[in-house]
Amino acid sequence: MTLKDKIYKALENVDDPEIKKNLVELDMIGDVTIDGKNVIVNVTLTTKGCPLKNTISGDVEKELLKIDEIEKVEVVFGEMTDEQKQNLAKKLRGEQDTKEPFKNTRVIAIGSGKGGVGKSTVTSNLAVELSEMGYSVGLIDADILGHSIPQILGIKGQKPMAMSDGTIIPINANGVKVISMGNLIEKDEALIWRGPVLGGILTQFFNDVYWGELDYMLIDLPPGTGDVPLSLMQQLPKAEILIVTTPQITAADVAKRLGFMASKTNSKVIGIIENMSYFICDNCDEKHYIFGKREGEKLSKELNVPLLGEIPLSTLVREDSDKGVPSVLDERLNMKDKYNLIATKLLETE
Numbered sequence: 001m002t003l004k005d006k007i008y009k010a011l012e013n014v015d016d017p018e019i020k021k022n023l024v025e026l027d028m029i030g031d032v033t034i035d036g037k038n039v040i041v042n043v044t045l046t047t048k049g050c051p052l053k054n055t056i057s058g059d060v061e062k063e064l065l066k067i068d069e070i071e072k073v074e075v076v077f078g079e080m081t082d083e084q085k086q087n088l089a090k091k092l093r094g095e096q097d098t099k100e101p102f103k104n105t106r107v108i109a110i111g112s113g114k115g116g117v118g119k120s121t122v123t124s125n126l127a128v129e130l131s132e133m134g135y136s137v138g139l140i141d142a143d144i145l146g147h148s149i150p151q152i153l154g155i156k157g158q159k160p161m162a163m164s165d166g167t168i169i170p171i172n173a174n175g176v177k178v179i180s181m182g183n184l185i186e187k188d189e190a191l192i193w194r195g196p197v198l199g200g201i202l203t204q205f206f207n208d209v210y211w212g213e214l215d216y217m218l219i220d221l222p223p224g225t226g227d228v229p230l231s232l233m234q235q236l237p238k239a240e241i242l243i244v245t246t247p248q249i250t251a252a253d254v255a256k257r258l259g260f261m262a263s264k265t266n267s268k269v270i271g272i273i274e275n276m277s278y279f280i281c282d283n284c285d286e287k288h289y290i291f292g293k294r295e296g297e298k299l300s301k302e303l304n305v306p307l308l309g310e311i312p313l314s315t316l317v318r319e320d321s322d323k324g325v326p327s328v329l330d331e332r333l334n335m336k337d338k339y340n341l342i343a344t345k346l347l348e349t350e
């Protein structure tokens with residue numbers, strides 16, 4: 001094997017951090033110049049201002065220095081031509097099946113009977129925990145008119161990368177590939193949109209975003225059973241429904257609304273998560289059931305599905321969301337254990 005071959009082989013171990021495919025496969029390696037023990041590698045990026053340049057350069061250097069004949073590595077960045085960008089987009093899009101999106105992925109749509117129960121908070125934390133467990137996870141914020149995912153996951157103000165043909169690369173938030181209208185448009189712009197437009201946006205989220213191979217796709221539904229949840233369940237008939245509720249909302253009410261939706265779309269409800277179940281104050285270890293007790297359990301019996309977990313009410317959870325830190329990553333809380341248990345039970349429902 002020539003040194004150049006060894007270099008290309010080694011570069012197959014360096015992934016583009018956003019696309020999660022190696023630089024050779026993505027045709028991102030330009031000229032490689034060998035001068036004695038020194039090597040200069042040209043890497044062509046989709047955009048020259050790529051914020052992940054340092055990561056890529058460090059990874060290239062690390063891999064190439066493993067080769068005995070090499071002592072020094074220099075990485076020079078260039079930008080792809082429009083034609084190269086289009087070829088890359090075509091390559092990535094070509095892998096996705098637009099007739100059956102998420103063919104090999106378990107799709108879980110997270111809904112609630114009413115707003116404000118913490119559905120987006122629960123969805124974000126569950127997604128981050130599944131990713132921490134080693135799964136490849138995507139998250140679509142289908143709450144198009146009331147998107148709160150970018151705030152909770154700390155990606156507010158970030159824009160996903162768009163290729164020249166319209167393919168969008170999702171934003172990576174703590175290992176989760178995320179797409180939310182909140183990262184695509186200016187505030188309040190979506191408020192005038194109505195049902196059919198919203199349904200069309202979801203189709204674009206499925207097909208025009210490059211998701212790659214995912215184990216799980218979590219979809220944060222808008223509250224209730226309006227146009228968006230219905231359209232989504234029709235477009236993704238294999239999606240399963242997970243319900244988030246609080247003890248304050250009566251089980252009968254939620255069951256009626258979501259049971260109706262599930263029966264209309266032939267979807268399966270797979271479990272209930274009760275959020276804001278109880279509060280533990282600073283002065284005692286006792287659980288205080290501020291909003292009432294056991295409505296999650298009642299709902300699970302009514303729908304004949306498991307209660308996957310109970311998440312306590314905590315000031316820190318709200319503070320974390322306001323700061324953009326998922327509470328599973330906040331060591332002051334034991335949320336990681338709680339979500340790990342929920343994720344494990346969720347895996348058992350497959």
Ligand SMILES: Nc1ncnc2c1ncn2[C@@H]1O[C@H](COP(=O)(O)OP(=O)(O)OP(=O)(O)O)[C@@H](O)[C@H]1O
Nearest residue numbers: 115116117118119120121223312313314317318321
């Ligand atoms: N377990 C919890 N403890 C304390 N605060 C919480 C908890 N869960 C969620 N919250 C807070 O409740 C508020 C509503 O949460 P979130 O936006 O996740 O609800 P939602 O059900 O998605 O609402 P909507 O559907 O109306 O967008 C946020 O301020 C969030 O930080």
